Amino acid sequence: MQARTLDHLRIDGERLWDSLMQLARIGATPKGGVCRLALTDLDRQARELVAHWGREAGLQVRVDRIGNLFMRREGRDPGRAPVIAGSHIDTQPTGGKFDGNYGVLAALEVVRTLDEHRVQTEAPIEVVSWTNEEGSRFVPVMMGSGVFAGAIALEQAYAARDLDGHSVREELERIGWLGEAAPGGFPVGAYFEAHIEQGPVLEAQQEVIGAVLGTLGVRWFDCTVTGMECHAGPTPMDMRRDAMQGAAALIQEVVALARRHGPNGRGTVGMVQVFPNSRNVIPGQVKFSIDLRNDSDAALEAMAAQMHESAARLAQAAGLRVALEPVSSYPAQPFDPQCVAAVERAAQQLGHPCRRMISGAGHDAVYMARLAPTGMIFVPCRDGVSHNELEDARPEHLRAGCDVLLRVVLERAGLAGAR
C-alpha cells in the first residue's frame, strides 16, 4: 500500500458506534446513561470486553500494577517508542456513554482500520485504557495516568479507599486486574486522546473538531462568611450582619473576576451551604466553594489574589468574617504545539470545520503531556452536557474525530508500508 492512497483511509463509523453501544450496556442506567465506577464488577466486565476486542484485533494485552490496560500493535521497528492513544472506561455515578469510552474505542477503531487495510507503521501503536480517571469512587482523579507519569506514587494510589473502606489495591486484586508491569518507565513517542468536548462551544459554532491547546489551570477554595444569626423580624436592616448577603456579593465577584480575566477565565460557585438555613433567621454563616480557572498560572495567581482582596474588603465593609481556604490547585497544562497543529491539519484535510480551543476539564492527557508530545481531539456533545445520563454525541461527529485520530497516529507512528 502506498502513502498516497492513505489519504483516502477512513475508519468505520458504524463499527465504532456499535462498539460504543455494546460497551454502554455494561452498567447501563434506565435514563440512558452509564454507572460504571472504577474497579467495580461492572468495570471488570467492561475491561474484559475491551481486552477481548483487542485480542480479536491481534493486539498484545498488558496490564500494569495500577490496572492500566495497554494493547499493543507492533511496529516495523519494535524498538521505537510507541504512539499511545486512549482514554478511560470508568464513569461518573450518573455518567454517559461517551466520556472516556469514546477515546478508548476510537483508538481501538484506528487499529482495526489499520488491520483491515493491512497498514504497517514504523513505531508500535498502543491503545490504552487508564484506571480511575473520574475519581468518583477513589480520589485522586486521573489516577492511572498519574501513576504512569510518576505524578502520583503507586503506594498512595493503592491506599485510596472508597466510602465503604475498600482500597484501590484490594479492589484491583479482587477484580483480577492488578497487573505485573511497572507503570510507566518507557519512552512514549506521542499520546493522543479523542474526547467529547464536555462544553457547548463546538456545537454552538457548528464546528466538528476541536484542536485542544491544553487544559486550564484550576484553583479551588472554600469560602466561609460569618456574621450574626438573628431573627428575621425584629432586627432592623442597619443592625444586621447577614452572612448570606456578604456571600451573595462574593459569589457575584467570582464571576466578575473571571470575566475580567477572559477569554479563558472561568469562575464558578457550585456549592453553597447556609446555617442555620431557616426561613425566618438571618444566616449566621454561609460556606461556598470557589472554582477559578485560566489558561496560565500567572492569570490564575492574579485571580486568586483579587479574590482575597475582595474577601478582605467585604469583611471590612460589612462587619463580617471571611475566610478563604485553598482546597486544591492544578497548574495549566499546554499541549505540544506540533500535536495541536497535526490535529488541526488532519481536520482541514478531511474537510471538518475545526477550532483551536482550550479544555476546561482535566483529562488523562494532562499527565501524559508531562511525558510525551500530547494532543487531544474534541468532538461536539449535545448541549455541552457530560457527567450526566443525558450525555449525547452524534455518530458523524464521533466518526470525524476518529478519522482525525487515525491521521495523527499514522503521522506520528510513521508509515512502513503494507503488511
Next chain:
Amino acid sequence: MQARTLDHLRIDGERLWDSLMQLARIGATPKGGVCRLALTDLDRQARELVAHWGREAGLQVRVDRIGNLFMRREGRDPGRAPVIAGSHIDTQPTGGKFDGNYGVLAALEVVRTLDEHRVQTEAPIEVVSWTNEEGSRFVPVMMGSGVFAGAIALEQAYAARDLDGHSVREELERIGWLGEAAPGGFPVGAYFEAHIEQGPVLEAQQEVIGAVLGTLGVRWFDCTVTGMECHAGPTPMDMRRDAMQGAAALIQEVVALARRHGPNGRGTVGMVQVFPNSRNVIPGQVKFSIDLRNDSDAALEAMAAQMHESAARLAQAAGLRVALEPVSSYPAQPFDPQCVAAVERAAQQLGHPCRRMISGAGHDAVYMARLAPTGMIFVPCRDGVSHNELEDARPEHLRAGCDVLLRVVLERAGLAGAR
C-alpha cells in the same frame, strides 16, 4: 389601701427571677437553654408547675379545649370583662429561658404582688398560658391564641400532626390537658403581653422598655431560579445560564428592597438550596426563601410587586427561569393606641427609658388584638438573640417590664380598694 399609695407598688424582681429559673429547669439543655416543645411530657410538667403556682396564689384554674391555661383572680365585679396577661411556655427545640415564659410568669408575679399588698381590682385579672405559640412541633404557630380568637378552627388545630404522626388532639389527651371550656367566646377587657424584644434595638439604645405599636406584616415566598447545569471547566462565561448567579442578584435585591421601604422594611433570605451542589458544576437550579416584612399592608404589597418585577427582569436579562411562589402572608397588626400610651406612661412614671417600637416577630398578642384592646411590653435581651439556647436577659430589665405590666393591668382592671 388608697390609690395614691399604689404608685409605690413594685413587683418582687427576685421572686420573678426565681420562678423563671425554676421553670427553665424543665427541659433545660446543656448549653443553658430550654427544649420544651408543645404538648410533650416536658410541656406537661411545666404546665403543672405554673398551675400549681396559680393555685398557691389562690387563682381559679381553667383549661380550654385547645389546652390554653387561664388562672383567674376574681374582681370586685365578676361580671366585668377580665384583663388578661400572659404569653406561652412552649419553646423552640433550641430555645431559651425567657421567650414566652417571661410573659406568663410576669403576669403571675403581678397577681402575687397584688395579693401581697391585698389589692382588689374592679375587673377580674386572668393569667394566661397559650398552647403552642412556637409552632416548632405543630403548625400553625400561635395556635392556642389563634383558636381562642377564632382565627384558627379548633378542628384544624386538633388535626395538626408532628413529624411522628401524633396529632394535637391525641397529645392534648395524652398529657391530660384537653380542657372542657370552649375556647374564647367571652369579652376580654384588655390583653397585655410582656416579652423579650428578640431584637437588638433596646440594648443598642440603652433603653429598658419598648412600647410596642404593633407587629409587622409578613410575606413569605419561595423563589426558584432555573438555568442550565454545566461542567464548570469547559463552559465559557458568556455561554452560561448560571442559576446561582441569578439567585445571588435576587438575594441582594431582597435587602435593597427592604432598605427602600424603611424604616420598618425587612428583607431576609434565610434558606438556600443549590442543585446539584457540586464544586465543579455550574448550578442548574437554586431555591431560596424570601421573608418580606413591613408595618403596613400597602408597603408590603409594594415590596412584593417590586420583587416580582425584579424576578421578571432578571429572568429576561440572564436567560433564566424565575418562579416566585407565595408561601404565606400575615397582615400587619397595629395594637390599641391607648394600650400603647399606657405602657409608655407607666415606663415614664417608673423612670425607665422607653421607646415606641414595632415588633418584627409574631406573638399571641397579634390574635388577641383582634378581640380586645391589646398592648405589649418589650424588654431588652442580650445581643438581640432569641430562639437560641444563648438567649439572655438581665434581672433588672425583667423586673422593670413586670412593674410596667403591673401598672397597665391595674389601670385597665380598675382599683376597687383593699381586700
